[in-house]
Amino acid sequence: MTTDIYSLKLGVNSCYLIRGKNIVMVDAGPPWRLKAFKRKLARLYIRPEEIKLIVLTHSHFDHVGSAKEIKEFTGAKILIHETEKEYLEEGGFIMPKGTNTMGRITKFLFFPILKRIQFDRPEADITILSENFPLDEYGIDGSVIHTPGHTHGSLSVLLRTGEVFAGCLAHNGFPFRLMPGKPIYAEDINEVRESWKKLIKMGAKTVFPGHGKPFPVEVIKRELSLE
Numbered sequence: 001m002t003t004d005i006y007s008l009k010l011g012v013n014s015c016y017l018i019r020g021k022n023i024v025m026v027d028a029g030p031p032w033r034l035k036a037f038k039r040k041l042a043r044l045y046i047r048p049e050e051i052k053l054i055v056l057t058h059s060h061f062d063h064v065g066s067a068k069e070i071k072e073f074t075g076a077k078i079l080i081h082e083t084e085k086e087y088l089e090e091g092g093f094i095m096p097k098g099t100n101t102m103g104r105i106t107k108f109l110f111f112p113i114l115k116r117i118q119f120d121r122p123e124a125d126i127t128i129l130s131e132n133f134p135l136d137e138y139g140i141d142g143s144v145i146h147t148p149g150h151t152h153g154s155l156s157v158l159l160r161t162g163e164v165f166a167g168c169l170a171h172n173g174f175p176f177r178l179m180p181g182k183p184i185y186a187e188d189i190n191e192v193r194e195s196w197k198k199l200i201k202m203g204a205k206t207v208f209p210g211h212g213k214p215f216p217v218e219v220i221k222r223e224l225s226l227e
């Protein structure tokens, strides 16, 4: 199975398109990004109906804000963790903790604003709990995996070739970190560590974070070994 990967930046969110027989999209950007999405898709010569599934790594607004519009435009189904379904459809979230000084300070600037942002909310078509969701029906050799930590219902997509689309289990670059690494916000930092250990054991090699550019998993291994 050959797989192509496209990065698609929508606002502050790094979204990804994974192409096998069909295309699976990871995350859907902040609100009001449909126009930018259409433009970027056209530039990649991708037809909207090729996208069959949108995996939302978690329900924070910067990852799901345009999900409803993108779902309607592509006809793709939306997959999210069962515990994030209500936040996706109704709004609200558990306030994560800052995992370092930058996170602890910016949390108070950032999250109260997020709470007030209103946008059209999509319905989830598929939810998973702890089981993996294989992507072979899309012609992609990989699966969606429950990787709690940033939020308790965070998901990652791991390909057999080692690429991991980790959402906010990793951050790289502005506005979060200057260097790649673990997230600066997490509901449970211990879960972040355990999820990374699990992904590394399962063969993760290259990290495609929810914010910023891809980086080698060695960065995370080094962080884990220093703790």
Ligand SMILES: [Zn+2]
Residues within 6 Å of the ligand: 058, 060, 150, 168
């Ligand atoms: Zn988040």
Ligand SMILES: [Zn+2]
Residues within 6 Å of the ligand: 060, 062, 063, 168, 210, 211
């Ligand atoms: Zn985020």
